[in-house]
Amino acid sequence: MIALARLVDWVTGDAAEDEVAEVEQHVMGCDACARTADRLMDLGDAVAALARDGALRHAATPSVLARMDADGLDVRRYDVRPGEAVECQATPTQAYAITWLRADLSGVASVDVEVAAEGGPVLDTVRDVPFDRREGAVVLVEDGDSIRALPRIDLRLTMRGRDASGEERELGTYLLRHSPAA
Amino acid sequence: MEERSDAALARAIAADPSCRASEAELCRRLAPRIRVVGRRYVRDASELDDLVQTVLMTTLQKLRDGAVDEPARVAAFVAGVCRRVAAGWRRGDRRRRTLLDAARPQLRELSRVELSTAALDRDRLAECVRALPERQRTVVLLTFYAEEDGAAIAEELGTSLGNVRVMRHRALASLHACVEGRER
Numbered sequence: 630m631i632a633l634a635r636l637v638d639w640v641t642g643d644a645a646e647d648e649v650a651e652v653e654q655h656v657m658g659c660d661a662c663a664r665t666a667d668r669l670m671d672l673g674d675a676v677a678a679l680a681r682d683g684a685l686r687h688a689a690t691p692s693v694l695a696r697m698d699a700d701g702l703d704v705r706r707y708d709v710r711p712g713e714a715v716e717c718q719a720t721p722t723q724a725y726a727i728t729w730l731r732a733d734l735s736g737v738a739s740v741d742v743e744v745a746a747e748g749g750p751v752l753d754t755v756r757d758v759p760f761d762r763r764e765g766a767v768v769l770v771e772d773g774d775s776i777r778a779l780p781r782i783d784l785r786l787t788m789r790g791r792d793a794s795g796e797e798r799e800l801g802t803y804l805l806r807h808s809p810a811a
Numbered sequence: 812m813e814e815r816s817d818a819a820l821a822r823a824i825a826a827d828p829s830c831r832a833s834e835a836e837l838c839r840r841l842a843p844r845i846r847v848v849g850r851r852y853v854r855d856a857s858e859l860d861d862l863v864q865t866v867l868m869t870t871l872q873k874l875r876d877g878a879v880d881e882p883a884r885v886a887a888f889v890a891g892v893c894r895r896v897a898a899g900w901r902r903g904d905r906r907r908r909t910l911l912d913a914a915r916p917q918l919r920e921l922s923r924v925e926l927s928t929a930a931l932d933r934d935r936l937a938e939c940v941r942a943l944p945e946r947q948r949t950v951v952l953l954t955f956y957a958e959e960d961g962a963a964i965a966e967e968l969g970t971s972l973g974n975v976r977v978m979r980h981r982a983l984a985s986l987h988a989c990v991e992g993r994e995r
Contacts, residue, residue: 633987634980640851641954641979643961643972653848653894658817658886660840663847665987670850672986673955675931676940680956684937687948690967692957759949759968 631655631662640669683724686775688758689768697725697770711788711801718810719776726776729766730788732800737790740767740800747783747804781808817841821874821882828875837885838867845893852897862900866893931990939989947982950975 631652638644639652656663679685680693681700689697697704707715707728719726730742740760744753760767767788784807788800815823815833817840823833842863849862869892873879879888940948946968953964961979965972 633984634976637980637983638976641961642851643976650890650894653890654887656848657841657844657890657893660844663844667847667850668987669983670847671931672936672983672990675933675936676951676986677956679933679937679940680952684933685940685948685952687952688945690949690953690957692959692963692967693949693952696957755945758945762969 630665631659633665636662636666636669640666640673683773686769686771688755688760689727689770690759691761693770694727694768697727703773707805709803709805711803714804714806716806716808717776718808719773720810721777723773723776725773726771728769728771728805729764730769730786730801730803731766732788732790734760734762734765734790734800736792737762737800738793739791741789741791742767742769743787743789745785745787747785752784776807777810779807779809783807817885818883821879821885824871824874825877825879825882834871838871841870841889842867845889848890848893849897852894852901858900862893862897865896869896936986936990939986942989943982943985947978947985950978951982951986954979 635644635648635652636656639649639656644652656666676685680696681702683702687693702724703720703722704725704727705717705719705723707717707726708731709715709728710731715728717726717728734740737760740758742755742758743751744755745751755769758767758769784805786803786805788803789797790800791797815836817837820833820837820840823830824837827833845863845866846859849859849866853859853862866889870879870885870889873888873892874882874885879885881888940951943951949968950964953959953967959967961972961975965975968975
């Protein structure tokens with residue numbers, strides 16, 4: 630059985646030319662490896678389908694946002710600066726809400742985002758969120774079904790950054806005032 | 812009775828080109844593997860069927876003609892044929908597809924054999940993706956949804972290619988285990 634890492638590199642197109650030939654030779658003689666490779670490709674296709682269907686929450690990067698645009702997904706966009714509040718809701722057909730949380734990310738090595746009910750408990754902490762230093766933003770993508778399931782609620786998001794030495798600082802807090810669609 | 816190896820079947824075809832039983836058995840084994848390797852190059856389902864048939868026909872013809880130097884290394888030979896045919900098709904070369912006109916119905920049936928795997932549970936997969944660490948989830952989306960290669964992902968995330976490959980490998984190993992019900 631070939632190492633899973635080699636199959637992953639082959640499936641994702643990141644294997645070197647000679648490695649491609651070796652893996653393909655092996656897969657051609659090994660049912661177990663062919664089955665695993667087939668499954669990996671199924672997983673990739675299924676993840677892409679979930680993303681297109683508005684079924685995943687995630688932090689987005691420019692390439693993912695470009696793909697969402699190209700796919701013509703029904704999205705609402707929010708752009709929030711530290712200390713600002715924004716009214717938000719999801720329409721019945723909306724696939725995603727995309728929220729740009731702006732902050733000064735200079736010198737920041739990693740970012741966490743804490744989500745809490747305003748004046749209430751912490752509901753979730755998203756750790757090590759990818760961020761766009763050039764744009765000065767973390768881009769959070771929430772799926773429509775999750776938003777539609779929310780009651781009227783004010784959500785306080787707190788972004789914290791750590792520098793290379795591990796020292797932490799607050800980068801901003803943001804208030805999302807959610808109300809269910811009429 | 813002990814099952815003959817792929818190499819033994821290839822040698823039997825080379826020794827007796829009229830041995831249809833060996834041909835059928837070799838095709839039954841190779842077709843699903845060719846389909847998997849071919850998926851990497853061809854996305855369209857009917858084109859993939861054509862690719863599998865073309866590779867099987869080319870392989871059988873070469874074995875019958877004694878043109879495969881080492882029948883014992885039949886897997887390597889077939890992998891090479893598959894890569895060359897797929898590369899030729901990508902360049903727009905469809906000449907070899909005329910071979911398909913001569914494909915026997917039995918071979919067409921065999922070429923559609925797939926490996927047996929359970930269908931993916933969409934809801935289960937969505938849960939598994941949500942359970943990934945944020946960066947791994949991003950790498951998976953960049954790979955399969957945005958269709959970026961490792962170098963582009965590394966640049967976008969401000970990290971090294973090696974790190975992207977590690978994250979992607981971990982993410983896919985987790986997803987694979989998770990959808991099969993073997994949490995990691």
